[in-house]
Amino acid sequence: MYEYKSLAELLSLAKDNGLRLHDIALRREAEVSEQSEEALLQKMEARLDVFRESIEAGLSDGAPSRSGLTGGDALRLARKKASLLGPIARKAQLYALATSEANAKMFRIVACPTAGACGIVPGVLAALMEEKNISRSEATQALFTAAAIGDVIARNASIAGAVGGCQAECGTAAAMAAALATELSGGTDEESLEAMSLALKNTLGLTCDPVAGLVEVPCVKRNAALAVLAVGAAEMALAGIKSFIPPDEVIAAMAAIGRAMPVTLKETSEGGLAKTPTAQATAKRLRQEMNQA
């Protein structure tokens, strides 16, 4: 049995068996789902194609979303040569933005862990695959590490904005992406978990207050911003920097903050950015348009 409930248990299972985090995640999934490891690897590898499809959709479609709140920014970013970011952070940001715009326009995406946070993991992964010559099988393995982290967070805290705010959605995605980036850059399993802690810690308290209740503002650009944060967390972990608070305690803190967060800031659009004058005027306009349609 490869059952684990915490990241500490996951890590010690890997150590005890002389395996990597992704091996344990794959074996547990095979046990739980009663599917072969080969079938699961194939399924996961197919996600790489959907990632690419979403990025291409976002980069080739410059039209606004149905609400008109987002769209066209991925193209805008693509046309401008990077002034500040290095190639990996730059591509991670661009691809995360493209994926999130594609999501807002109802193209196909992979919810990882949710649709609102769908840009971060593929953005970081696609950037690494291109810039570091990562093979499909290495990328697929690293996705199992990311999935294990998302799963542990889902089981011990939450990945739903309505339960934990955006820290639970985009925060989890950044944590998953940071661990994946560390692994694909030659980091150890311990370093991957440090990267996950560093990313999650720096998204704690993040509210879910989308304008007019739509997964667009601030979600789309937040995906782009947090893809860069994930790369930065991995960079620190790869240098041997450790999170003072261990991974499972960071996750528990995220859960506690989510519980303490007022309901107005948990996907109800009754507080924060959603309550600003601009957001309220936008919500009113969209309601009128909806009733006319």
Added chain:
Amino acid sequence: MIGPSSSHTAGAARIGLLARRILGERPVEAELTLYGSFAKTYKGHGTDRALIAGLLGYEADDARLRDAFSHARQEGLEFSFIQSEEEPVHPNTVRIAMRGVSGRSKEVLGVSIGGGRIEIREIDGFPVELNGEEHTLITLHRDQPGVIARTTAILSATEINISTMRVFRSAKHANAVMLISTDVPVADDILESIEAVPAIESVLALEPL
């Protein structure tokens, strides 16, 4: 999945699909009542198109979801949406009243609980809990002694392991519902023997979504 929201789009599509399977045939008419956040934001999230896509039998990652309304017209599904002001059991709630091609009707209450996960909380007024993640048998039967024992005996004789089981009834000796989740699918001949148990009116076998 098709964007933009795992709860409001993918979850909605999965509720629609599970509703269709509970009806057990192609729906030709559906009235969908939206509550809470579903009622307020359904157009921007494509919740309406996703629900219809599910009723048409499409999965949450089917690109036809975007044009579900025109597919519904082609496939002869008439539908209407009602936005309710009522306080819902959960922020993302929909009630679907359906009529199938043979004239059979069913009404389900579904909630989308986040990340695309869903629960059917009511079938024809019966409180149930159904998440579409396991092989599940649903019986409609009269509440009387021995029905549960006979049904589980049939399953145990064929070495089918029950993972969870729940029984609901409207009143003593009245209509009742059994929800039995199993680790493996239940073959048709076993379903027939369960259906032959006196007091059982019907059995429906649902596959995981």
